[in-house]
Amino acid sequence: MLDPNVLDTITATPSTPPAAEVEAILPSPVEPPQDPQPEDIGELYVRHRPLLLHVGCRKFRIPESEAESLIQEVFLSFMTTTTKVENIRAWLVAAMCNASRHYWRGQGRTEGLPEDFDDHTDPSSSGIAEKLAMVITMQQALDYLQPRCRETLYLHYYEGRSANDVAVSLDTTSRYAEKLIHNCLKRVREIYLSITAVKR
Amino acid sequence: MMIEQHYDEEVLAGFLGEPIDSATRDKHLAGCSLCKRTLDSLRGTATLLKQGEVWQRQSFSSAPRPETLSFLRGVQQTMNDENAAAEIYVKQLLAGSRETWAPRLAQHPEWRTAGVVRKLIAATDRYNYSSPLDAVELTRITADVAQSLPSSRHRDSLVADAWREHAYALLVIGSYNASMEAVNQADHVMPVDSDFARARTMLMRALVLRSMENWTDSAMMARAAAADFRRYGDFQKYCSARISEGIVLYDSSQYRQAIEVYAELLPFHAQMPKQTLALALHNEGLCHREVGEFERAEGCFVKAIALFDQMQNTALRAKAHWHLARVLMRQGRYDSALQILTPLRAEFAELGMSHDLACASTDAAESLLAVGRPAEVAAMCQKAIEYFREAGLAYSTGAMTALAFLQEAASAGRLTIPDVHDVRLYFERLPQKPSLVYAKSFS
Numbered sequence: 001m002l003d004p005n006v007l008d009t010i011t012a013t014p015s016t017p018p019a020a021e022v023e024a025i026l027p028s029p030v031e032p033p034q035d036p037q038p039e040d041i042g043e044l045y046v047r048h049r050p051l052l053l054h055v056g057c058r059k060f061r062i063p064e065s066e067a068e069s070l071i072q073e074v075f076l077s078f079m080t081t082t083t084k085v086e087n088i089r090a091w092l093v094a095a096m097c098n099a100s101r102h103y104w105r106g107q108g109r110t111e112g113l114p115e116d117f118d119d120h121t122d123p124s125s126s127g128i129a130e131k132l133a134m135v136i137t138m139q140q141a142l143d144y145l146q147p148r149c150r151e152t153l154y155l156h157y158y159e160g161r162s163a164n165d166v167a168v169s170l171d172t173t174s175r176y177a178e179k180l181i182h183n184c185l186k187r188v189r190e191i192y193l194s195i196t197a198v199k200r
Numbered sequence: 201m202m203i204e205q206h207y208d209e210e211v212l213a214g215f216l217g218e219p220i221d222s223a224t225r226d227k228h229l230a231g232c233s234l235c236k237r238t239l240d241s242l243r244g245t246a247t248l249l250k251q252g253e254v255w256q257r258q259s260f261s262s263a264p265r266p267e268t269l270s271f272l273r274g275v276q277q278t279m280n281d282e283n284a285a286a287e288i289y290v291k292q293l294l295a296g297s298r299e300t301w302a303p304r305l306a307q308h309p310e311w312r313t314a315g316v317v318r319k320l321i322a323a324t325d326r327y328n329y330s331s332p333l334d335a336v337e338l339t340r341i342t343a344d345v346a347q348s349l350p351s352s353r354h355r356d357s358l359v360a361d362a363w364r365e366h367a368y369a370l371l372v373i374g375s376y377n378a379s380m381e382a383v384n385q386a387d388h389v390m391p392v393d394s395d396f397a398r399a400r401t402m403l404m405r406a407l408v409l410r411s412m413e414n415w416t417d418s419a420m421m422a423r424a425a426a427a428d429f430r431r432y433g434d435f436q437k438y439c440s441a442r443i444s445e446g447i448v449l450y451d452s453s454q455y456r457q458a459i460e461v462y463a464e465l466l467p468f469h470a471q472m473p474k475q476t477l478a479l480a481l482h483n484e485g486l487c488h489r490e491v492g493e494f495e496r497a498e499g500c501f502v503k504a505i506a507l508f509d510q511m512q513n514t515a516l517r518a519k520a521h522w523h524l525a526r527v528l529m530r531q532g533r534y535d536s537a538l539q540i541l542t543p544l545r546a547e548f549a550e551l552g553m554s555h556d557l558a559c560a561s562t563d564a565a566e567s568l569l570a571v572g573r574p575a576e577v578a579a580m581c582q583k584a585i586e587y588f589r590e591a592g593l594a595y596s597t598g599a600m601t602a603l604a605f606l607q608e609a610a611s612a613g614r615l616t617i618p619d620v621h622d623v624r625l626y627f628e629r630l631p632q633k634p635s636l637v638y639a640k641s642f643s
């Protein structure tokens with residue numbers, strides 16, 4: 001028999017439980033349904049497409065044309081869901097991961113899976129949308145940088161070279177290389193923040 | 201007046217090359233949240249630049265595809281048009297009693313649209329809480345309309361959603377087998393790649409299984425659904441599913457495991473909606489009480505009471521108060537318990553929570569006996585008897601008989617705590633068996 005002490009989350013606004021003490025309260029799995037997402041779908045598509053394409057093409061190695069079709073399917077699912085979507089970006093990314101996995105399952109009948117297919121699954125990483133969004137935003141920010149600035153950051157941060165090494169590679173003084181590293185970091189951060197500010 | 205001096209970015213960037221604890225040893229940084237935040241941001245940027253992925257140039261086109269854009273906008277427009285038309289249809293459909301809904305729908309085949317299904321689903325919740333039988337009929341009609349739509353992926357999703365709503369409505373009225381059948385129908389038509397919708401159905405199944413006392417499968421499914429909700433960034437549904445899991449564990453007397461579930465929710469307390477947090481704390485308190493962790497239980501109930509109070513949810517606040525009183529009783533703090541129980545009984549009476557009033561009266565009787573004030577029991581029982589006489593409930597007669605027994609025994613100075621426990625046990629059974637007769641007599 002159910003213990004009447006527990007208050008059910010089933011009812012977001014529980015009426016008086018009819019049993020002895022209090023029922024353990026259950027939250028509702030069928031929360032008040034909402035109207036479809038009110039935002040313009042085109043705007044959402046434009047905003048989230050690069051991220052979803054990145055998920056499909058980079059994470060799951062799906063050809064771009066196929067990934068584009070999956071994005072369309074994901075947006076259709078999004079539009080037709082009968083519940084309020086709490087975090088649109090995370091929802092879209094999770095749905096894209098799911099659609100990509102499903103795509104490969106379908107393809108698996110006719111062709112081999114990529115060797116690192118296991119890496120393409122999205123285990124319990126709840127923050128995958130955030131992480132991917134950061135990577136893509138940084139890619140965009142780096143695209144805006146002058147080539148010399150980009151090279152400086154590449155040498156120092158990605159290759160882990162010291163300011164002296166960077167100075168040699170760029171044919172300049174160590175002091176100037178230090179200044180360059182700092183200024184380029186500052187610049188890329190400014191661009192990164194301006195992109196995210198616009199996106200919000 | 202002192203002017204606060206902050207580090208500029210160049211100075212802060214200097215910390216990037218040093219071990220992380222050098223920043224914590226810096227006097228200014230230790231106390232300046234602004235500089236700390238800037239340093240964290242710089243560190244985040246530097247960390248990101250060390251990842252190979254950010255240096256890969258995008259090989260795919262960055263421009264959105266005009267054909268996708270126009271397709272999606274077209275679908276949205278169609279849905280908006282359908283919804284606008286459905287708004288009127290649904291108003292007409294749901295006018296009058298539920299017996300008229302199906303015949304009226306039969307007269308209007310043009311009402312069988314996806315928009316009507318969406319609008320009916322949106323309307324369901326109103327009925328679930330106010331008129332459960334209407335909700336059952338409404339969701340049955342919704343599933344019927346959804347199934348009659350032309351075949352498409354979207355149609356299948358709507359059919360699955362409609363069946364899930366129907367399952368919930370059936371669960372509310374206690375038709376567990378029918379509810380399970382509706383969940384099966386939802387699963388059957390669900391598009392295979394709809395993880396999110398599947399998670400919603402899985403949670404629904406968990407709730408039905410709980411009602412059927414299949415604790416193991418219920419807890420497992422609630423947990424699995426929670427994992428999916430989290431992946432989809434749906435924090436609210438994640439919390440709901442975890443709380444459901446906690447409840448199932450409580451139901452099956454796995455209190456320690458339930459406490460672990462609530463502990464896992466702790467980091468999210470600040471983000472939880474008040475209602476959800478209050479429910480979680482309340483339920484966690486019950487688990488602590490069961491394992492004898494009374495101080496922790498007390499803490500949970502006190503917090504839950506404060507939250508219910510803020511939300512002006514008087515019924516649940518009263519219930520949480522009652523549990524707090526019972527924790528105090530378990531600790532032998534009967535005087536403190538009585539301070540809660542006395543006004544609480546009046547509150548239950550005012551709220552029309554008659555059954556709770558009956559049980560709380562036995563708790564008060566036990567506490568009065570424990571503190572050596574048996575004489576007050578008779579007067580208290582008399583008040584409760586009067587309430588039941590006026591309430592005229594299905595089980596009023598039985599409740600009054602049991603209360604009369606307490607009253608007479610107390611007046612004669614022969615009332616014992618085991619007698620009170622007997623009466624309480626009887627009250628606990630009454631909702632399930634309203635015709636149960638209280639047979640014990642005072643001699």
